Amino acid sequence: MTPPDSTAARRILLVDCDVFFVQVARQEDPDGAGRAPLLVVGGSPSGRGVVTSADYPVREFGVRSGMPMARALELCPRATVVPVPREACRRRSRQVRAVLREMAPVVQAASIDEFYLDMTGTQRLYRGESLEDTAHRIRRRVLDRTGTSVSVGGGTVRLVAKLAVERGKPGGVHVVPPGREAAFLREHALARIPGIGPSLLDQLEAKGIRTVDELLPVDQEWLRRWFGPTRGRWLWERIRGIDPSTVEAEPERKSISSERTFPTDIEADRTLRRHLQRLSMEVGRVLREKGMRARTVTVKLRDSDFTTRQSSRTLPEPLQSDQAIYRTADDLLGDLRDRRRAPARLLGVGVSSLEDGPGARQLSLLDEAGGPETDRDRTLSRTTDELRRRFGPDAVLPARIMEPGGDDDDQDRTSEPEDTP
DNA sequence: TCTGGGGTCCTAGGACCC
DNA sequence: TCTGGGGTCCTAGGACCC
Numbered sequence A: 001m002t003p004p005d006s007t008a009a010r011r012i013l014l015v016d017c018d019v020f021f022v023q024v025a026r027q028e029d030p031d032g033a034g035r036a037p038l039l040v041v042g043g044s045p046s047g048r049g050v051v052t053s054a055d056y057p058v059r060e061f062g063v064r065s066g067m068p069m070a071r072a073l074e075l076c077p078r079a080t081v082v083p084v085p086r087e088a089c090r091r092r093s094r095q096v097r098a099v100l101r102e103m104a105p106v107v108q109a110a111s112i113d114e115f116y117l118d119m120t121g122t123q124r125l126y127r128g129e130s131l132e133d134t135a136h137r138i139r140r141r142v143l144d145r146t147g148t149s150v151s152v153g154g155g156t157v158r159l160v161a162k163l164a165v166e167r168g169k170p171g172g173v174h175v176v177p178p179g180r181e182a183a184f185l186r187e188h189a190l191a192r193i194p195g196i197g198p199s200l201l202d203q204l205e206a207k208g209i210r211t212v213d214e215l216l217p218v219d220q221e222w223l224r225r226w227f228g229p230t231r232g233r234w235l236w237e238r239i240r241g242i243d244p245s246t247v248e249a250e251p252e253r254k255s256i257s258s259e260r261t262f263p264t265d266i267e268a269d270r271t272l273r274r275h276l277q278r279l280s281m282e283v284g285r286v287l288r289e290k291g292m293r294a295r296t297v298t299v300k301l302r303d304s305d306f307t308t309r310q311s312s313r314t315l316p317e318p319l320q321s322d323q324a325i326y327r328t329a330d331d332l333l334g335d336l337r338d339r340r341r342a343p344a345r346l347l348g349v350g351v352s353s354l355e356d357g358p359g360a361r362q363l364s365l366l367d368e369a370g371g372p373e374t375d376r377d378r379t380l381s382r383t384t385d386e387l388r389r390r391f392g393p394d395a396v397l398p399a400r401i402m403e404p405g406g407d408d409d410d411q412d413r414t415s416e417p418e419d420t421p
Numbered sequence B, C: 001t002c003t004g005g006g007g008t009c010c011t012a013g014g015a016c017c018c
Helices: A020-028 A069-075 A086-103 A131-146 A158-168 A181-186 A198-206 A220-227 A229-238 A269-289 A322-339 A375-391 A398-402
Strands: A012-017 A039-042 A051-054 A080-082 A106-111 A114-118 A150-155 A173-175 A255-266 A292-303 A308-319 A344-356
Touching: A012 A086, A012 A131, A012 A158, A020 A039, A020 A051, A020 A086, A039 A069, A051 A069, A069 A080, A086 A106, A086 A114, A086 A131, A131 A150, A131 A173, A150 A158, A158 A173, A158 A181, A198 A220, A220 A229, A255 A269, A255 A292, A269 A292, A269 A322, A269 A344, A269 A375, A292 A322, A308 A322, A308 A344, A322 A344, A322 A375
Parallel strands: A039 A080, A150 A173
Antiparallel strands: A012 A114, A012 A150, A039 A051, A106 A114, A255 A344, A292 A308, A292 A344
16 A cells, blocks of 8 residues: 655645634633633624634624624624634644644745644654644644644645545544555545635536535546636646645745725715725734835725735835835726725725835935935835824824825815826 | 635637738 | 737736645
8 A cells, every 4th residue: 555655745734723813712711701601703893794703602603704794693692702813823823833843844824823834844853743633732732832622633634634634534544545646636525625616616607516525537628728728727637636736835925905895885075085094004014024025006995895905016116115106006996996986885995915014215316306205205114104003003094104294185186186206 | 505715727809920 | 901829027817725
């Protein structure tokens, strides 16, 4: 049963924290959430929230992640709802990752509560211990050191480890041995395979395909014709348990964004622009925290009818200041509002085309040419960061900094003077 | 029932260049 | 004058995941 070259098989583990948000919420508030028999974590200040995580007994009622909270409470009226303890979750996630790093050469945080481990090459280190035994040891150590219950899935590729962990939950381990990938995949419904969502499922069903077994005989050529070369090949490999993706310790960050759904829809441009300032500052802060700059700014708008639109602009030079992000975002918001003027449900700001480091960029050639970001902008943002560092995150209010011109007006954008940055 | 917030990846079309 | 093909960059939108 040993493959011809057993050193070629990779050994991938997926460590998944059991009902992570529920677990952390209980531990953060042992006398409150900790004692609630039916706990749901989620909601949002807007009152328009969804379920982030529901404890197992609540799931018996049909409650699922992503479900509108109103619906969840309909299904399970006696449920206790608490907000997501974000900071505690981030802290805990870092603790878990730190323990995993002691035990695995490569650890990739796939999300706040999931970690891929590439254990390839650790056989000698662990003196021939089976991957399953290693997984159990990891599980115990994470629990001992952080108080976090995790499940562990294992296999030769990420996809298989990901499916395997579902078998292990909660608090268990499941490892699929090398050579068993394809057979293991056949045990799953198409919808359970990560990456196959409602849309792809619909398209397949339209062709009379409902199960992995029905899809297996379809030539890769057909899949490429149906779904395009990339996706076609991807799907063909997927259902056979083939997954070329690797575990990477520090995947490069591609974008940073911040968005808000409002408690009630917003119609006034002035109000929207005020929110746009806050969001721009939030994004700028993270951008500088990561020591990065961005060339593309995107504004996202969700209208009251849930239509979601976005507009983006790529600049010749990267930005790092709140002010420059906001000015660009304000332009883009204007475009979006000009195209369609409906009450806004959600507003978001994002940056992408990221580059490393604010560095010690030499000054002023650009400023003289009227670039989008001035030295003054950068200085201002650094000052803001410093004030926040010393006096806390709320030390700086957006309005005065971002709108030196003083009072904003409530008039239509069309009547405002042209921007001359 | 009425739909969060943070991301990644893919596609398609247009502009532009060679 | 008509007709190419390929590559890169950008934008908008959509699917999907936790």
